[in-house]
Amino acid sequence: MSCLIVQSDKTLLLEVDHELADACRRAIAPFAELERAPEHIHTYRLTPLGLWNARAAGHDAEQVVDALVEYSRYPVPHALLVDVAETMDRYGRLRLSKDPAHGLVLTTTDRPVLEEILRSKRVQPLVGARIDQDTVAVHPSERGQIKQVLLKLGWPAEDFAGYVDGEAHPIALAEDGWALRPYQKQAVEGFWHGGSGVVVLPCGAGKTLVGAGAMAEAKATTLILVTNTVSARQWKHELVKRTSLTEEEIGEYSGTRKEIRPVTIATYQVLTTRRKGVYPHLELFDSRDWGLIVYDEVHLLPAPVFKFTADLQARRRLGLTATLVREDGRESDVFSLIGPKRFDAPWKEIEAQGYIAPADCVEVRVNLTDAERLAYATAETEEKYRYCATTDTKRRVTEALVAKHAGEQTLVIGQYIDQLDELGEHLNAPVIKGETPNSQREKLFEAFRQGELSVLVVSKVANFSIDLPEATVAIQVSGTFGSRQEEAQRLGRVLRPKADGHEARFYSVVARDTIDQDFAAHRQRFLAEQGYAYRIVDADDLLTGADEDI
C-alpha cells in the first residue's frame, strides 16, 4: 500500500502519515499544485499550469508519469496519464528566441502548431514576417503579449530570448550575524536559474530576504513594486539592514515622494493612478535601465500593472507571494507575464522548521442578543454583513479577549472604521486606518514594536507587509466579506517567529447564525486547507470564564 491516490478528476491525495509520504511529496511537488493540506490527507492537483511549470523547471512527462505510477496505491487511470503527457508535450513546441538577423523570433519544432496559432486572430497583430517555415518574427514590444495569447491558446511558449543585464550596481547581502535560511537560498537559486518567475512563501517566512538575495545575484539596478507606502518603508528598512545598500541608494516612489535611485521602491497605487486617461507615472519603468523588477504580493497585482509588465519581458522579474490563489482567477497572466513558479514551500513545513511561529486559530462564536437578531433580520441585504459584523456583543467579546491577553502584544483587525474607532475608545488603544498619516503610522508601529503600546487597532491598511514581529495575538472582528487571502495575510501578521518561541494566537470573532459565519467559513477555507485547523469556542463560555483554556 503506497501513500498516493490518483483520482480521475486529476487530484492527487497524499496520506501524510504514511512512511513514504515525504519521498512522494518530493516526487510530485514539482508538477502538482498543493491545493489543500489539512492534517491527514493533502490534496494536490494536476493543472496545465502546474505541468508547464514542471516543464519549465526541466521535468519531462516521463518523470511525472513515473512518479504517479510509482507512488499510486491504485492503478492510475490511463486517460490521465495520456493527458499529462499530451499537456506537457504542448510546452516548448514554440520558443521565443533572439535571432542575430531578425531580432525576436518565434520558432517551432512542430510546424502544424505554428500554422494553427498563426491562424488565430489574436496572434496575427503580434507577429511580423514569416522568416521560414518554422520561424516567424515577433515585434519585440509584443513579447509579453504573445506569451499571454499563446498560453490562452494552450501552446505556452518557452522564452529563451534572454534578459538585458541592466545597469550594473553593486549589491551584496550583509550577512553579519544572520544568514539566508536554507529555503530562502533555494528560492533565490531557483529564481536565478529560471531567469524569471514567482516564489511562493508563507507570510512571515522572509520574502523580503528572498528579494534581497535576488538583488544580490543580479547586482543591478532594481525596481521594487509593493502594495503601499508602509510596506515600501519596510522594504527600505530591511534592505538597508540586510544588504550593502545605503539609505541614499534607495528611492521611494509613492504618492508623497518621487525619488528615482538605483533601487527604487514604488507602490502599485501610484503606478496605476490615472490622470486624463493616461498613466503619468509609467515613465518610471523606462527611467532607468532596470536589471531586475521585484513584484511584492503578486496575487494582488492590479490589472494595469500586468499590462505594463507585458512590455518588460526583457528584464528579469521576480514575483513574491504567499499564495497564487487570486480571487480574480488571473493565475495564467502571472504565469505568462511574470513567469512560472520557481519555488514553493507549504506553510506547515516552514513552521515545522521553526521559521514561522506556530499559530493557534480560534473562531469565537458569538450569540447575538434577541434585539440584535431582530435588527439583523430586518436589515437591508447589503447592510446585513456590516450589521452583524459590528454588533455590540462582538465588541464586548473582543474586549474580553483583549483583557484575557493583557500584557501580550495584541492587534485588533477590522474592516469598518466606526467599529474600529469605537473599539479603540473602549480599549483605550490607538487606531490606524487609511486616513492616518504615514508618519503617525510609523510612529505607532515603532511604539508597538518597542512594547510601549500593547494593543493596536488596525484597519485593512495593515493587511500587508507590515512587519510587527512581536504581535502574538490578533483578533479579527470583521473582514472584507469572504476574502480568503485576507485571512491568510492577517494570520501572517502574528506568524513572525517570537523571541521566546511561544505560540501565536489568532482569533476570529464571528456572529453565530448570520452571514458573518458563512463568510468566516469561506475565509477560513484557505488556512484550513493549509493545515491551520480552527478551534471553535463559544463566546458565552469565554465571557463566563467556563473555558479556562482560552
Added chain:
Amino acid sequence: MKHASRAETEAETAFSAYPGPVLRVRGRTGPNVGRMTTGGSSGAPRTLAEDLRARDDDALAALLRARPDLLAPVPTDLTQLATRAATRTSVLRALDHLDAFTQQAAEALAVTADGCPYDTLRELMTGRSPVAGVGEALDPDVAAAVAGALPRAVAALREHGLIWGEEDRLRLVRTARDVLAPSAATPSPTGLGPSVAEATAGMSPARLQEVLADAGLAATHDPSSAITALAGLFADPERFGALLAEAPEGARAVLDRLVWGPPYGEVRDATAAVRAAGAGTPVQWLLARGLLLPAGQHNVVLPREAALALRAGRAHRTPQPVPPAVAPVQRTAKTVDATAAGQAFTAVRTVTDLLKEWQTGGPAVLRAGGISVRDLRRTAAALDLTEPQTAFWLELAYAAGLVATDGEVDEAYAPTPAADEWLLLPAERQWAALAAAWLAATRTAGLVGTRDPKGRALAALGPDLDRSLAPRVRRGALRLLAALPLGAAAGRGDLLARLRWDRPLRAAADALREDLLGWTLEDAETLGVTGRGALAAHARPLLDSAEGLGQDRAAALLSPLLPEPLDHVLLQADLTAVAPGPLVAALAETLGVLADIESKGGATVYRFTPDSVRRALDAGRTAAELQAFLTKHSRTPVPQPLSYLIDDMARRHGTLRVGAAAAYLRCDDDALLTELLADRRASGLGLRRLAPTVLAAQTDPSTLLERLRAMGLAPAAESADGDVLITRPDARRTPPRTPPVPVPDGPPVPDAALLGLAVKAIRAGDRAATAVHRTPSDPPPGLPRTPAADTLATVQSAVLTGESLWIGYVNAEGNATQRVIAPVRVEGGYVTAYDHTADEVRTFAIHRITGVAELAEDPS
C-alpha cells in the same frame, strides 16, 4: 426388480440373436448408403448431393457447423441439403465466412473450366516460370507458402460444401461459380476478364475467321473451333510469346495496364473490323489479333486466357497464403492486470452510480425510442463523464438488462429488478456480468450521435444501434490479443489487417468493422477487459469458456485484484472526509447522505456542508447518531469544526415546524381549550394543541363552527387578517359572466353575395341533371357510364374544344356525385377543370370518373 432385469436380458438376447435381419433392415432402408459405398470406391460423384452422401457423419456435422443456415429448418434428406447449400443466399453467406486465402482459392477455381484438377488450381495460385519473357514469376517463398496453404484452403471449401468431386476434378458449386466468375457487372477480385468464348459471343463468324487469320492461325470451319484455336494460342506460352514478340511498341504498355485488372479499357471505336494490315495503333494491332476483344461500342476487354498468359498463369497478383502477423507490444502482465482491474472497478462503480442516478426518475423515452440529447447531457453531467462515454455506459447497462423502459404511460427509463440483484453481487461478479453482456451485445454505443442514412441522429438507447458484426469484431479482436503472449498488446493496424484476412468484407461492412474495432479497443480499455492495450488475465475466461463458467472464473481471477472495501474514513478539520479506497456499502450510503462527494476515483473525497448535514437530519438522523457514526468510522478523532457544524445544524434543524391544519381555534382562556380537548363530542374534529391558547383542527371552519355551536359554545369566525367575521347569510354571486347571445327565430337573412352563389350552384346542378345528351341518344338516367379509354378521349377532346362535360364522379370517401365540368388540362391521370357545380377550378382523378357525356347544346 427381477422381472425388469429379465426383460433387459431378453432384449439383449433378441438383439444379438438376430444380427442378420438387423443388418438387412439397414440395408433396405438406406439404399443411398449402399450406393455411397460403391460410388465412393468405384466412381466419381456426379452431383453435390452424391458427394455429400459420400461424406461421413463428422464431415456433414462440420458442414452444418460451418453453415448453420442450412439447418433452418432441418432438411429432410441430402438432396434437399445439397439444394439448399447451393442457393445463392446461402452460398454468399458461406463465401463471406471464408478467410482471404480460401476466398482467393475459390476465385481461382471460378476462372477455370468446371472440373478443374488440383494441380491446375495450384498452378493458378502459384503461377509458372515465365516463358519467353512474358509475365513475372511469383516470389519463390510466397509460392512455397501458397503451395503449402492450398490443401487447407481446398479442404475448407470442401468442408463448406462449396466444392465437391475428386482431387483431379474439383467442382465448384454452380452458384458459387456464378457469383465469383468475372463478368462485366461484377468484376472479380482476380482482375481477370471473360474468356475468349464469352467475349466473342456476339462476334460474326466471318470476323472471327479474320481475327484467326491475323493471329497467324489456320482457318477453321466453325466458330467454336475458331475460339478453341484462339484460346489454345493464348494458353500455349511458346506461341503466345512469339506472337507478342512481334507486337509494335506501345502494345505491351496497353496490355500491362489491363493485365492485373480491371481488364476493360476505353477506346474510340472498339467494333471496327480492323485487319492486321490496316492496324495503325497498338490497340488496333491487338484488336486485329484478338488479344483485345470488343466489349461494346467504346470498350475493349483483355480475354482471360491472354491475361493469364501475361501473368505467367497466376490468378492473383498477391496471394495471401498466411495471415498477416500481429506484432506483440510487450507490457508487464502485472501492470496490465492492475490497470484493467482498476478500470473494472471504475466500470462497476460508474454503472452503480448510473443506476442510483436513474432510480429516482430516469429520462423519458423519446417517441422513436431512446433518450434525448439533453437527457444524455444531463446524465453525463451527473456522472461527470463525457457524452460518448455516458452513451457507452448507458448501452452497457441496457445490454446487461440493468435499465429498461418502465412501460408506464409517460414512459421513462428506470433500473430493472435485475439491477437490484446485480447491485447485491460482489464487485467482481458485477464486472463479469457487465463484461459478458458487452462481449455479446450487438448494440453499438459508438454510433450514438451519428446520423443514419435518412439524416436522423441516432439516440442513446434508441433503435438502429444494433450491428450484428459488433460481437464478432469484439471476440475476433480479443481472441487475437489472447493469442499473444501474456501481457502483450497489439497495434490497431495489425489487428485490423488480421481481421481483414480472417474475413474479407465488402467495402461498406469493412468501414464499419474498422470503426467497430476502434470502439472495441476503447471500450475494452474502459471496461477493464484490457489494460494498456493488452488482454487482462481475468478477461480470458470470458473468451474461451462457456457463458456461466467463464463468468465464474473471470470473477475469481479479478477478485484478488480489486481493492478491499474499507470500513473507515479520515476526517479532517477542513470539513472533508477522505475514504482512501472503496467503502463498504452501508458506510458509503450514509456518508453519501451526510456529505457531498467532491472527487471520485480510487478514493472518495467527501465534503461536509450545512446543506449536506441538514440532508442527513432530514433523513431522520439525529445529531448524536451522526456524531456516533463519525466517531465509529473515523480512524482519526472527529475534528471540532465538524462536531460544531453538526451540532449547529441540529440545533437549528426543526426549530421551525410546518404542518397543515384545516382550521384553528384561538382562545385566551386556555382552560376552555383544555376542556374542549377533553370533551368526547369534540373527538371527531381532529383537535391538537399547538400552544396553550391555540388548537389546530382537521375540520373545515364552517363545520367546526357548527359543531362547536352544537356543543353549546359561542365561537366566532376569524378572517385571514384576524378580524372577527360578521355572520350573516351570504348574498351569493357568480364569477363574472357574459350575457347570453340572443337566439333569433329562423335563419339569419342571407346577404347578396351568398344569394348569388347559391343561385349559381343551384343552376349548375340543374344543368347537370337536365342536360340533353348528344350521345348516346338515350342516356341512362343518373350516372353515365363509359369505359376508361372513352372517358380519357372525351375529356381530351373537350379540352381542345373547350366544351363542358357531364361526369359522374366518385370522391375519396366513395360518394358518387354528378358534376358539370369544363376540362382545362389532362395530365398524369388527372383532369384539371372548371367545376360548374362547385364554381371553382378543381382536379379530378380520371380513374374516379365513372362516366362522361357531352352536354347537349345549351338549350337556351
